[in-house]
Amino acid sequence: MPEIERLDRSPAGAAACADGLTIRRARKDDLPRLAALEERVFAGDRLSPRSFRDMVERRSASMLAAERGGVVIGYALVLYRTGTSIARLYSVAVDPDAIRGGIGRRLLAAVEDDARARGALFLRLEVRQDNRPAIALYKGAGYQEFDRLADYYADHETALRLEKSLIAHHRPVARDAPYYPQTTEFTCGPAAMAMAMAALEPGLAPTRALELTLWREATTIFMTSGHGGCDPVGMAVALKRRGFSTGVWLNQRPPLFLDGVRTADKRAVMTIVQETFRADAEALGVPIAERALTRDELVAALDSGACAIVLISAWRMYHERYPHWILVYGHDERTVFAHDPFIDPDRHEAAIAKAHIAIPWPEFDAMSAYGRSRLRAAVLVGKGDTR
Numbered sequence: 001m002p003e004i005e006r007l008d009r010s011p012a013g014a015a016a017c018a019d020g021l022t023i024r025r026a027r028k029d030d031l032p033r034l035a036a037l038e039e040r041v042f043a044g045d046r047l048s049p050r051s052f053r054d055m056v057e058r059r060s061a062s063m064l065a066a067e068r069g070g071v072v073i074g075y076a077l078v079l080y081r082t083g084t085s086i087a088r089l090y091s092v093a094v095d096p097d098a099i100r101g102g103i104g105r106r107l108l109a110a111v112e113d114d115a116r117a118r119g120a121l122f123l124r125l126e127v128r129q130d131n132r133p134a135i136a137l138y139k140g141a142g143y144q145e146f147d148r149l150a151d152y153y154a155d156h157e158t159a160l161r162l163e164k165s166l167i168a169h170h171r172p173v174a175r176d177a178p179y180y181p182q183t184t185e186f187t188c189g190p191a192a193m194a195m196a197m198a199a200l201e202p203g204l205a206p207t208r209a210l211e212l213t214l215w216r217e218a219t220t221i222f223m224t225s226g227h228g229g230c231d232p233v234g235m236a237v238a239l240k241r242r243g244f245s246t247g248v249w250l251n252q253r254p255p256l257f258l259d260g261v262r263t264a265d266k267r268a269v270m271t272i273v274q275e276t277f278r279a280d281a282e283a284l285g286v287p288i289a290e291r292a293l294t295r296d297e298l299v300a301a302l303d304s305g306a307c308a309i310v311l312i313s314a315w316r317m318y319h320e321r322y323p324h325w326i327l328v329y330g331h332d333e334r335t336v337f338a339h340d341p342f343i344d345p346d347r348h349e350a351a352i353a354k355a356h357i358a359i360p361w362p363e364f365d366a367m368s369a370y371g372r373s374r375l376r377a378a379v380l381v382g383k384g385d386t387r
Helices: 011-018 028-041 049-057 096-101 103-117 132-140 188-200 208-218 232-240 264-284 295-303 314-318 361-367
Strands: 021-025 061-068 071-080 086-094 122-128 144-149 159-165 245-250 307-313 323-331 335-339 357-360 377-382
Touching: 021 103, 028 049, 028 061, 028 071, 028 086, 049 061, 061 103, 071 096, 071 103, 086 096, 086 103, 096 103, 103 122, 122 132, 132 159, 188 208, 188 232, 188 307, 188 323, 188 377, 208 232, 232 245, 232 264, 232 307, 232 377, 295 307, 295 323, 295 377, 307 314, 314 323, 314 361, 335 361, 357 361
Parallel strands: 086 122
Antiparallel strands: 021 061, 061 071, 071 086, 122 159, 144 159, 245 377, 307 323, 307 377, 323 335, 335 357
16 A cells, blocks of 8 residues: 655755644545545555545544645545554655655654544554665654565565554564464454464464364354354364364353354254363363453463463454454553454455554453353463463
8 A cells, every 4th residue: 555655854844844734634625635646646556536535534544634725735544443552554645746845744743643642552654665765754753663565565565564652661562473364254263273373383374274174173163144153162172183282261151152043953053063172172181261361361371472362342343243353462561462363355454454453451351252241262372381
């Protein structure tokens, strides 16, 4: 997607920028000018007029416009996700005729202020690795590189991923777990399993074949509609059979996920499958704690090098009522660091928007309880004892 480009670093530009420039929320009547500006600035990967309208109206996006003399001469677009503390700087454009005015720098500062006001702890962006002036600007403003994406742009140039902490005294994010997106609507659990395996076994590359194999081994077969998701005990058993240490924490006794399954035959099948998983777990020595995993236990496991596959309610993130598995691989005093395997193309999402998400501890505690019964489920995965 379009990166932040053509940002002027000259001190003189800042004074000129302060003279008559206003940065404000973009409005619907700005749409024709925004679309024309996009055409002038970017040769490809442009936002369409329809996308601009969507972004101006969407609550999870913030479109700022730079205006001088009643004319919009720049914009910045930031995307937000419910339940996370990361904001993504999606695009910035400045009219080429005003490029020396320091407008890009002003927009960058404005979106940081706006992100802080909305509770974001981090701001991320992508930049071409050959765009040295922009990289110098970002790093001078406190952005740090944490990843590289080969063949990211249309001309096959590599993108650098940069991040800035919007709060003081925040420790760097650990990033040892590779990201793998689910390839179906029902394989969030197997995708999380594959990521945990890859994190614990460097060199293991998650594949769709592995994802679907894990699903076959751990699925409940049915759910409220469509294919069944994965049972926590079934996931632990499948991972144990592959040589990993696993443990399960459940605050409710099985069978699970029967709410909303109205067909008696489906409920019976799900019950038998989960009973079989329990028997397999007992035979393999997989411990099952009949209570919720505590924060202290999760922190201790993560600090020991383990990962956690955690059940969350999709309502907190997507406003849809279904169970969803994510991989938790790190933490600090403020946040939990996780991979969400679900990518929604209807929301202009890419893999980079779902990898290494930072979830504030209070929000994580709220989202990791599913349904009316407040089901809490977690599977710890490690190379040693997870109990």
